[in-house]
Amino acid sequence: MIGSASRPDVQIRPIEPEEFGAWFDVMATSFGHRLRDEVVQLERSFAEPPRTLAAVEGDRMVGGNAAIGVELAVPGGRCVPTAAIIGVGVLPSHTRRGISTALMRRQLDAVHERGEPLAVLHASEGAIYGRYGFGLATRSGSLQADRSGVAFVRGYEPVGSVELVERDAAIAALVRAAELTAGRPGHLGPAARLADYTVRDAALAPEDEGGAGPFYAVHRDPGGHPDGAVVYRVRQAWPENLPRFTASVEILLGATPAAEAALWRYVFDLDLVGTVEAWHRPAADPLLWLVREPRALRMRVGDDLYLRLVDVRSALAARAYAGEGSVVLGVQDPFCPWNAGAWRLVAAGGRAEVEPTDAEPELELSSTDLATIYLGDASFADLADALLVRVRDPAALERADRLFATPQAPRCWVHV
Ligand SMILES: CC(C)(COP(=O)(O)OP(=O)(O)OC[C@H]1O[C@@H](n2cnc3c(N)ncnc32)[C@H](O)[C@@H]1OP(=O)(O)O)[C@@H](O)C(=O)NCCC(=O)NCCS
Known part of the structure; x- marks a missing residue:
């Protein structure tokens, strides 16, 4: 039964495998989509029914929340068991009655019981x-690049070659690129499962929405090995009889900066194209420095991956730290109260021990905001500036930021 006795008529339970179609119909309806068989098939192959929860009223499903098991790379490169929440929806007739909250309650309790420290x-x-308790853990950049302005800086030398391929070859190249970059904070795995799903999903957008395609190109390193891929679509437009097509990048990933630059060059050099658009790029995309006119990218920064520290203690112990030192964090967490309290983090040799303590917290923040800091996209000082960290001891702010510092901004290569 959901949260309060005022709604004893709604129950939360996992679905049976044969109920997936009906469950996905609820998801599609909540998003204002009509069901398509090929989409249901793909989603069914990706879902894990025991972790696919339904809110049921009488004999009718009215909401859902689905998780699958993935791995998230954290600072230091460890891949930590993580729940990815891949579907959340409530029928329009049933919103704002606490149903999604009840589903999330049940889902996060189950994630906690399974021992996955992150979601x-x-x-x-x-x-x-x-x-x-989900904090904004990686920022994204979206591009609406004016192709005429995106020459690369002088001195850029292309490495390897780019070749048009069929879908399966693109998936294989993406998997290789994702595996070779798997230790970067924010990276989701397993590569094979996520690449396969994402590329197939990109192929299912109706042509009138996404344009023609998708088309697939891979980058080969100088030895001829595929080490990156781009999946893109093309929308035609002929204003005043001039070609002003838009190339829409669904996914672009290279195992190396050179592979990624070559794939961008390929897309920017497509004939007839006036605009190249892309979403879910890293906010600190190296492209910004690689093009001669950064403004031509028309980059906008937004939110990307949201992270929940389901178990603050083991999450903090799973990542790496720079240098030695300690800090006492006071954590608030009304939704997952087992995380609340003061935690002493003692870092040495790159790792940390995390223990509950009776000591006074030096820095106080919510677990949501700690999740924003966790992968390294924001510092304690950044969030203190946003009035989200209460600084009891200014020296602790500097100390904490030194310990949590990461050399590379986190980046999530895939959108699930
Ligand atoms: C988003 C959605 C799942 C929320 O379901 P719901 O059952 O109405 O959520 P709840 O009733 O549990 O709402 C909990 C709280 O979240 C707030 N909330 C819900 N949806 C919100 C939204 N889109 N924006 C801001 N706040 C929202 C509610 O106002 C409520 O606030 P309160 O606790 O202060 O009263 C539902 O509106 C939906 O299916 N939307 C369309 C599909 C979608 O966007 N799904 C999310 C995919 S990531």
Whole structure:
């Protein structure tokens, strides 16, 4: 039964495998989509029914929340067992009655019981998930690049070659690129499962929405080995009889900066194209420094991966730290109260021990905001500036930021 006795008529339970079609119909309806068989098939192959929860009223499903098991790379390169929340929806007739909250309660309790210290999701709207403790852990950049302005800086030398291929070859190249970059904070795995799903999903957008395609190109390193791929679509437009096509990049990943630069060059050099658009790129995309006119990218920064520290103690112990030192963090967490309290983090040799303590916290923040800091996209000082960290001891702010510092901004290569 959901949260309060005022709604004893709604129950939360995992679905049976044969109920997946009906469950996905609820998801599609909540998003204002009509069901298509090929989409249901793909989603069914990706889902894990025991972790696919339904809210049921009488004999009708009215909401859902689905998780699958993935791995998230954390600072230091460890890949930590993580729940990815891949579907959240409530029928329009049943919203704002606490149903999604009840589903998330049940899902996060189950994640906690399984011992996965982290949960992640990509949100349809950023305002939804902070209340459940999901913090904005990686920022994204979206591009609307004016192709005429995106020559690369002088001295750029292409390495390797780019070749048009069929879908399966693109998936194989993406898997290799994702595996070779698997230790970067924010990286989701397993590569094979996520690449296969994402590329197949990109192929299912109706042509009138996404344009023709998708087309697939891979990059080969000088030895001829595929080490990156781009999946893109092309929309035609002929204003005043002039070609002003738009190339829309669904996914672009290279195992090396050279592979990624070559794939961008390929897309920017497509004939007839006036605009290249892309979403879910890293906010610190090296492209910004690689093009001669950064403004031509028309880059906008937004939210990307949301992270929940389901178990603050083991999450903090799983990542690496720079140098030696300690800090006492006071953590608030109304949705997952087992995380609340003061935690002493003692770092040495790159790792940390994390213990509950009676000591006074030096820095106080919510677990949501700690999740924002966790992968290294924001510092304690950044969030203190945003009035989200209460600084009891200014020296602790500097100390904590030194310990949590990471050399590379986190980056999530895939959108699930
Ligand atoms: C988002 C959605 C799942 C919320 O379901 P719901 O059952 O209405 O959520 P709840 O009733 O549990 O709402 C919990 C709280 O979140 C708030 N909330 C819900 N949706 C919100 C939204 N889109 N933006 C801001 N706040 C939202 C509610 O106002 C409520 O606030 P309160 O606790 O202060 O009262 C539902 O509106 C939906 O299916 N939307 C369309 C599909 C979608 O976007 N899904 C999310 C995919 S990532």
